[in-house]
Amino acid sequence: MTHEEIIESIKEQYTRDLRKQLVKSLLEHEKNKDQAAIRSGYQIMNQIFSYVLNKLGWTIADSADKWDSSPLDIMSAVFPKLETTQWFAQQQLQVKRGIELKMAEEAK
Secondary structure, three states, X not given: OOHHXXXXXXXXXXXXXXXXXXXXXXXXXXXXXXXHHHHHHHHHHHHHHHHHHHHHOOOHHHHOOOOOOHHHHHHXXXXXXXXXOHHHHHHHHHHHHHHHHHHHHHHO
């Protein structure tokens, strides 16, 4: 699937208001440190993110030699202000760590 097709697919599944509300809720729960609600919101985001990764055929091994932020770019396009959440920052950090580990393995 192309990026546009993935974006449209997610938009068809989740209304604009629902997507905005999900990000708003995440931000609110992160601010209030409501762990149960954060876990619930993260679980939803992780499921959608897994769908994006699957449809792109994206793996850390394939993307280790160059930075490919396509999955997070798609998530940002679908969910307004998602990049301001801790969830988004954690995804960036996980990808960075994965790339560093892969690069270290290849250097051996």
